[in-house]
Amino acid sequence: MNLFKKKRYTIYSKKEIGQIQLLFPVILLVSVFSILPLLRGIYLGFTDYRLGDPISFNGLDNYVQLFNDEYFWNSFKIGMIWTLVVTALQVSLGLGLALLLNNKIKFIAFYTVLILIPWATPPIIRGILWRQMYEPNTGAVNILLNDFGLINTPINWLTNFEYVIPAVIVAGVWGEISKAAIFLLAGLQTISNDLYEASKIDGAGLWAQFWHITLPVLKPVLAAIISLTFMWNFNTFGIIWVLTQGGPGGMTRLPMLAAYEEGFRYGYIGYAAAIGNVMVIILSVILFMYIRVQLRERKES
Amino acid sequence: MNLKRFFAKGSIHLLIVIYIIFLLFPLVWVVSSSLKSTPEIYSGTPAILPQQITFEHYISVIEGQQVFRTMWNSLIVGIISTILVLLIAVPSAYAMVRYKSIVNTGILGWILVSQIFPVILVMIPLYVLLRYIGLTDSLVGLTLIYVVWSLPFVLWMMHGYVKSIPIELEEAAVIDGATRTEVIFKVIMPLLLPAIGASALFSFISAWNEFFFAFVLMKSPTLATLQVELARYTGMEGQARTGPLAAASVIATVPSVILFIFMRKWLTAGLVSGALKG
Numbered sequence: 312m313n314l315f316k317k318k319r320y321t322i323y324s325k326k327e328i329g330q331i332q333l334l335f336p337v338i339l340l341v342s343v344f345s346i347l348p349l350l351r352g353i354y355l356g357f358t359d360y361r362l363g364d365p366i367s368f369n370g371l372d373n374y375v376q377l378f379n380d381e382y383f384w385n386s387f388k389i390g391m392i393w394t395l396v397v398t399a400l401q402v403s404l405g406l407g408l409a410l411l412l413n414n415k416i417k418f419i420a421f422y423t424v425l426i427l428i429p430w431a432t433p434p435i436i437r438g439i440l441w442r443q444m445y446e447p448n449t450g451a452v453n454i455l456l457n458d459f460g461l462i463n464t465p466i467n468w469l470t471n472f473e474y475v476i477p478a479v480i481v482a483g484v485w486g487e488i489s490k491a492a493i494f495l496l497a498g499l500q501t502i503s504n505d506l507y508e509a510s511k512i513d514g515a516g517l518w519a520q521f522w523h524i525t526l527p528v529l530k531p532v533l534a535a536i537i538s539l540t541f542m543w544n545f546n547t548f549g550i551i552w553v554l555t556q557g558g559p560g561g562m563t564r565l566p567m568l569a570a571y572e573e574g575f576r577y578g579y580i581g582y583a584a585a586i587g588n589v590m591v592i593i594l595s596v597i598l599f600m601y602i603r604v605q606l607r608e609r610k611e612s
Numbered sequence: 613m614n615l616k617r618f619f620a621k622g623s624i625h626l627l628i629v630i631y632i633i634f635l636l637f638p639l640v641w642v643v644s645s646s647l648k649s650t651p652e653i654y655s656g657t658p659a660i661l662p663q664q665i666t667f668e669h670y671i672s673v674i675e676g677q678q679v680f681r682t683m684w685n686s687l688i689v690g691i692i693s694t695i696l697v698l699l700i701a702v703p704s705a706y707a708m709v710r711y712k713s714i715v716n717t718g719i720l721g722w723i724l725v726s727q728i729f730p731v732i733l734v735m736i737p738l739y740v741l742l743r744y745i746g747l748t749d750s751l752v753g754l755t756l757i758y759v760v761w762s763l764p765f766v767l768w769m770m771h772g773y774v775k776s777i778p779i780e781l782e783e784a785a786v787i788d789g790a791t792r793t794e795v796i797f798k799v800i801m802p803l804l805l806p807a808i809g810a811s812a813l814f815s816f817i818s819a820w821n822e823f824f825f826a827f828v829l830m831k832s833p834t835l836a837t838l839q840v841e842l843a844r845y846t847g848m849e850g851q852a853r854t855g856p857l858a859a860a861s862v863i864a865t866v867p868s869v870i871l872f873i874f875m876r877k878w879l880t881a882g883l884v885s886g887a888l889k890g
Contacts, residue, residue, distance in 0.1 A: 331709035334715060337701045337767065341722065344738065344760040350728055351737035362740075404631075411628050414616050424629050424873055429635050431872035433821035435839040436861045440638040442846060443645060449653055449854060451641045451660070482865075489635065507614060517618040539727070546730050549823040553846050567824075570732040575828055580736055587733035594728050 353591075356584035367582075373585035383586065385568040387593075392482065393543045393565055400484045400545075402537055405491025410525075412492065413499045423493075430489035437609055438553025441482035445469050445554075470559045479563050481553055483547065493538060498532030499525070534605050538598055545594060566590055623848045639865075646670065646858035653854050679860050681834065682841040689751055689837065691821040693758035697766050697815045698808060700759070705770035706800065710779070720771070720881035723764040731824055739828060757825050762815040769814070773807035774800075813875040818867055838864050 445468040468478040548567040557564035574583025648662040747753030826837040
C-alpha cells in the first residue's frame with residue numbers, strides 16, 4: 312500500500328494538467344451565474360430597485376412594508392399549508408408505495424415503469440392534465456362524481472373558494488408520489504434481510520417490524536427526503552400557474568407566484584427580492600429546527 | 613421488510629394496482645380526450661374511452677406548426693446544455709476526486725447550500741445581468757442558464773461515481789506503461805459511461821421540463837420553449853380547446869417518459885443489488 316502511495320505522487324506530478332485548470336469552468340460558471348447573482352439578489356432585497364431605474368439602498372423598508380402587506384401574509388399562509396400538506400401526503404403515500412414495491416412478486420418491474428410516468432410528466436403538463444380533469448362540464452372528476460350520484464350540479468373546482476385548495480393539493484401530490492416512492496424504495500432495499508429474519512424468530516409482527524426495524528434504519532433517508540421535498544414544494548410555481556394563476560382571489564397565490572408578480576409583472580424588483588429573502592429565512596429556520604430535532608433523537612437512541 | 617409474510621400476494625397486487633389507477637388515470641383521460649372528436653368531448657357525458665378514435669387534434673397541432681417550432685427550441689436548448697454540462701462536469705468531477713484541495717469542499721458545500729435559495733432570488737439578478745449583456749429572449753442565454761442549473765446535481769452525481777473507481781486501477785495501468793491520456797480514455801471513461809448516460813438524461817429532462825426560467829426570459833413567441841407555449845394556452849389569452857391541448861400535452865410528455873424509462877436502469881442501479889439480497 313505504501314509503495315502505491317509513493318507511486319501516486321509520481322502519477323499526479325505538477326507537470327500534468329493541474330486541478331485548477333480542470334476546475335476552472337466550474338468555478339467560473341458557478342461564481343458568475345450562481346454565487347454572485349445570489350449575493351446580488353440578497354442585496355437587491357434591501358433596495359427599492361425597479362427595472363431601468365438607479366438602485367438605492369433602503370434598509371429594512373421592504374420588510375416593514377411586507378410586514379404590513381396583507382397579500383404577502385396570505386401568500387405566506389397558503390404557502391405553508393400547501394408545503395406541509397403536500398410534503399406530508401407525498402412522503403407518506405410514497406412510503407406506502409415503496410413498501411408495496413419492495414416485495415419479490417410478479418410484474419414488479421412493469422409496475423415500477425408505470426409508476427415512473429407521473430414523475431416524468433413535466434410540471435406544466437401536470438397542470439394541464441388536472442385542468443382537464445377538473446373542467447366543470449367535460450372533466451372526469453365531475454363526470455365520475457355524478458355517475459356515483461355524489462353531486463347533482465357540476466362543481467367548478469378551480470374557481471370555487473371552498474374546493475380550490477384541496478383540488479390543487481391533489482394535483483400537486485399526484486405528480487410527486489412517484490419520486491418519493493422511488494427514493495424510499497432505494498432506502499428500503501439497503502435494509503439487510505437478516506434483521507427481519509432475526510425479528511421473525513423473535514415473533515415480531517408486521518407493526519413491530521415496521522416500527523422497530525424499517526423506520527429506524529430508514530430514518531436518515533426519510534429525513535433527507537422530507538427536507539428536500541419541503542424545500543421543493545415551498546418553491547412550487549409551474550403547476551399552480553397553469554391550474555389557477557394564483558386565483559381565485561389570491562387563494563392559491565404561493566410565495567413564488569407572489570414574488571414573480573411583484574418582480575416581473577409589476578416591476579418591483581427590490582420588493583420581489585425581499586420576498587425571496589424572507590423565503591430563505593423561513594426555510595432555513597424550519598430546516599434548522601428539523602435537523603436539530605433529528606440530531607437530538609439520534610443522540611438519545 | 614417483506615409484506616409477503618403478512619399479506620396474500622393478491623392483496624399486494626391489488627394495492628399496487630389501486631396506486632397505479634390513481635397515478636395513471638389523469639394521463640389516460642387526457643390521451644383519451646386527445647383521440648375523441650370535438651362533439652364527443654363536449655357531449656356532456658363523455659366516456660373514459662373514446663367511442664370513435666380520431667386523429668383530428670393531432671393533425672391540427674401539427675398543422676399549427678407553433679408547437680413543433682417550440683418543441684424544436686426545447687430540443688436544441690436541451691441537447692446543447694446537456695453537452696456543455698457533461699464537458700464541464702466530467703473532467704471537474706475527476707479533478708475533484710483525484711486532487712484533494714480546499715476548492716472541493718467549497719464546491720460541494722455550495723451545491724448543498726444553494727438548494728435552500730428560492731429560484732426567484734437567483735432569477736432576479738440573473739435577469740438583470742442577462743438583460744445587460746443582451747441575452748434575455750435568446751436561446752443562448754437560456755442554454756447558459758440551464759447549464760448552470762443542472763451542473764450542481766450532475767457534478768454531485770459524477771463526483772460520487774468517480775469516487776467509486778479505485779485508484780489502484782489507474783496505478784496498475786500506469787505501471788503497465790499507459791500515459792495519462794490513455795488512463796483517462798481507456799480506463800476511466802469506459803467505467804464512467806453509465807454515469808455519463810444517466811447525467812445526460814437527467815440534464816436533458818431538466819431542460820425539457822423546465823418552465824420558470826424560460827417563462828421569465830423568453831418573450832417572443834418564436835423563441836418560446838414547449839412548456840412556455842403550452843402554459844400560454846391555459847392563460848388569459850388563449851382558452852384553448854380541450855382536444856388540441858390534450859394532443860399537444862401528449863406529444864410533449866412522450867419524449868420525457870421514454871427517456872425516464874431508459875434512465876430507470878441507472879436510477880435503480882443500486883436497487884438491483886438490494887433486490888438480489890431480498
